[in-house]
Amino acid sequence: MKVEFEVNSTPNPLGRYLTWSPSPCRIRVSDPSGISGNSVNLKISSKTAGATGGSLVFRKTTSGPFSASINLTVPKSGESVPFQTAGKYPQASNRDGDVQIEAHNGTTLVGSVPVMVRIRKNANELTAEERERFLSAFAQLNAKGLGRFTDFREMHTSASRPQAHGAAGFLPWHRIYILDLERELQEIDPSVALPYWRFDLPAPKLFKKNYLGEANPLTGAVQFDSANPLQFWTTDGVQGFMRRPRFNTNTQSANVIDETATLNLGNDYDAFIDMEDDPHGYAHTSFMGPISSVPTAARDPLFFLLHCNVDRLWAKWQRKNVRYDYNSPQAYSTSPQPINHNLTDSLWPWNGVTGSGRPPTAPGGALASSLAVSAPGPMPLVLNTLDYQGNLSNLDRFGYDYDDVEFA
């Protein structure tokens, strides 16, 4: 007897990536030999490779509690039986396929599938292997074609800057922006999740030559190890970048308000959005260099890790205050906003809309897709960005989670 699994509604191995949000799965008998009746009882559980890999939980239906294992009756006919699985918070994977979904008939293993609990983690705490995979994918993405900066430059010119800054849409726009980047990284290496720079804590490992680089104390030029592919980082052809810290990167945090203060800015979105100023703006200006200025910030790869943390803070605030429902007046700004910042606005540039209040071009094309999830679609609206975990509707999940933000 043999069984087959389908994870995230796809037989494609590139869809076998999980988060804390429930993922739909199916199991079917692929080889019925040895089954006596019309069906077989199977125990579904997970097996972690090593001591620190990912771990899973399961449930039979789309609601109710999760448990470490479930029992399913699977027809001999080959008909699929649905169930759900999710990463067991906070046990994320360290590498691809370090946890398996297994099916046992009694004590006999009759089928398994390797999966990954792919979670965005604190950049300062990545394992060496995770760090190397991330750097390699990031450097390859930047070296492929034009790199990330070409589009960023265009998104931050005079006519385009207001689309993403200085109003309520700041957080939704950047949520999609870094999701787009992360999915592009995953096209190169599907095991990579974008790490975040927790700027309110010291991150000494991050600012080393084997990671995001160390600033030359005299010139501010960022230097890398010879094994670090980021030494090949160019933007518009210019090689490297400057990053002069205004704080001690070995012992101090950036000059920002801390996480507690950020989460306490208020329980209303209109109050919380002040985080664009502090900690976001202060994190940018904790350095002198391209990262401290709007038109050039993405010349420094740290920019993307900084915004990952900004998104994480929003995610934490959402969880703390239960702000996933766009119908809730406290979950998003209710006052009229400039275009691209209102709940029902489609987000530029992914929407491809130009002119009539939008910038004249929409560089970058539609949002990159994922084989693990279908949301938020190629042209998301502002309102799609709130339920990123699929708390209200499982189909709306974006396919990412943070290591310290549990599924609600």
Added chain:
Amino acid sequence: MAKRKSAKKQTVKKSSQPSPAKLISTVTNDAVPEQERVQASRGASAAVLKDEAYFKKTMEVVLDQSQPASVRHACLQALEVASFQTIKFEKYRKDYILMMRKLARDSDPEIRFSALNTLSCEKDGYAQKRLLDGLKTPDKALVEPEVALQLLGNDVHAEVYSVARELVKKPPSEQVKTEALKLLAADSSASKIFEKVLLDKSENTENRQVSAAALHSIKPKSLYKHAASIVKDNSENDEIQATCLTALGNFFSDQDVKADADLVKGIQTLKKKGKTQVKKQATQFLKKFAE
């Protein structure tokens, strides 16, 4: 820093923050202790967006060279933070740029650098002109040449390439040469310079690494050719071999590498004989392409 942290912890709820008027009044009041003014400046970034008068008052503090440096630095950072809020900041932008141009000549080197950084990121013609003047006539320099080159690199269309070539030919220091090479990487007609530096064993390692990266951007086939020969060359230094292995392992396709039996053989030798870092990279390379 510790004091800043304690100030942060007091910022728990929005309602507990002082009013914008109070914050600005504290920041601009000479009679208030320096540290208190610095702490109040954190709120100034948001406060200035609420009233043009607050913005002007904060700007005056930054421009006033008689003010304590820490207060000026903190206020300057607050204005830089405010500039991120494009829509709200639009009405202040002109004055902000004018202030930065003045600050580019400030006696405080950190303020001077910060202003030139902001201006160069905005591709400001004034900053470019002053930085170029400084490179051509060191007496006029507002910052060190290696810093000026980096700042000019924020605009790929700056008039700097001829100067950079000259600095590569006759560098006043190795750091200047390195930064000039990084900038020249944007000039696709400079590939011969990079080939020469990369292949010159007597050249500084960092400059050779920069040249490898520059070739990767403007003439990738040339990098492949030279990197493949460098990793096979036993007399090459570890650092440059590691850089070449990094390039070969990350940026070239299976077809490029697998078809090159000589290269694979050379890396197998490196795996056996190289030093730790190179050995590790050779192992990773072979795992990816040849095993």
Added chain:
Amino acid sequence: MNELTGLTTVELDSLSEEAFAEFVDRTAQDPAQQEFLTEFLREDHPVYRERGTAAVIRMRGWILISLAKQQFPPSAVLYLLEELDTAIHAYAVAAAACALRSLPKPDQLYAPFLLRALTNIRYHDESVSLEAYGEYPDESTDTCAVGEILKTIRWLGPLAGSIQSELRNVNGLSISEQKELDHLVSSPQAADQDTPPVDDCCQLPAGVSNLFTWMRGTRADCTPVEQTVFEDQSGNLIRYGELFTGGPTVVVFFYTRCDNPLKCSLTITKLAHVQKELERRGLASQIRTAAITYDPEYDHAQRLAQYGKERNFQTGAQHRLLRTVEGFEPIKKHFKLGVNYTRALVNRHRIEVFILDSAGAIAASFERLRWDEAEIVEKAVEMLHEAETCAKKTDSTSVFQNRVFSAIGPFAALGAAFFPKCPFCWAAYASLFGVVGLEQIPFSPWLYPVLILVMLINLLSVWLRCQSTKKMYGFYFVFAGAVAILAGSFWNLPLAATSGVISTFAGSLISALKPD
């Protein structure tokens, strides 16, 4: 030597900006020299070579300001509108807006350009000095791009009525600018003149539309660049002559490092719109689109592919992004491109779109201003119809020719009978026209022996005639002609065959002439 200034290229390269400004000041004072100075606004003018973009902006802006001190020449209005339409630097926009006011009279067609300039520059404005060359103020000058735009809108007065509704929605400017704008939109004059928007980018004031490099109705054939090799976004190599013949093409120029989204990025975005329209009309396989980079050394195939993909440009055999493989100069020269460089990097370029006819010749160009996709498609369709008509004409002409000439052959031969000089002449004429007639008959391999036989008869008859007249040069002509016709027929050399026919004709005629 440079024909405009009397300076050599080397001298122009080393010309200081100060010397340039003095030259501009001096020249602009003389109204007779204004047209001459306008020539310096061409992007490809050698004076801009090896200068950074910021310097080019300073220099061009200063020309606009200096020209405006007298009455602005009509031939330069296009340059003003170009800056308002696409410039992203405050100084350039301010200079253009200011210079517009020196025109003899306002025109409502300027209003949409001013509105676009306001949108382009408002989040990137700065104080500028229009008084002294190259001056970057560090004190408020009371002059900035938005300020100059508002002054010019005021100058337009009621003629700015078409943009009133858009202006009413503009907020967030500084207190003084917002006040000025509010005043402009709230004046009774403005309200009275609220007219429908004239936001047609291709509608230009009289005279301006005639200032393009390629005049409509003229063609620049592609012979000089026929052999130029391109690499496309997939790495395929193809020659100009192969790529751009057999159907019309819309060609644009761009480069991926362009930092003005209103130029290159918008150009590729619009070319993608053109593709969509062609597809909608079922013409995507008949009308090509191509985008050629100004920066072929940096814009490798992979970069081209990504730039196009991110702007929805569909690639395929008929639709490509291209870089020249060996140097860009022939293409630059052929298309008379408005581009200049500092080292390998573009420092300034204009927007340029071309329509090539089916022979790869430049049939039309659209330059500087934002172009209209529909107009481009119409022009390309026009070229397609022209090609189809020509093809039909060619087909019907050749059928006609075949029939007529094959009929003429015997008739001509009969006609020759009316002019018998002697029996030899008769034979000579008959064989000559026989040969000509045979040439026009559709290809039939079995006719070759006939052709050879007829030529032998002709040769013999001419030889006999020449013998009788004692003048052999007629025979030599016919002999050479026969060899050429045979060579041309066997090795498919049309020129040789044609020369052979002419030589045979000449020899036959000479031999048939009455001896003195």
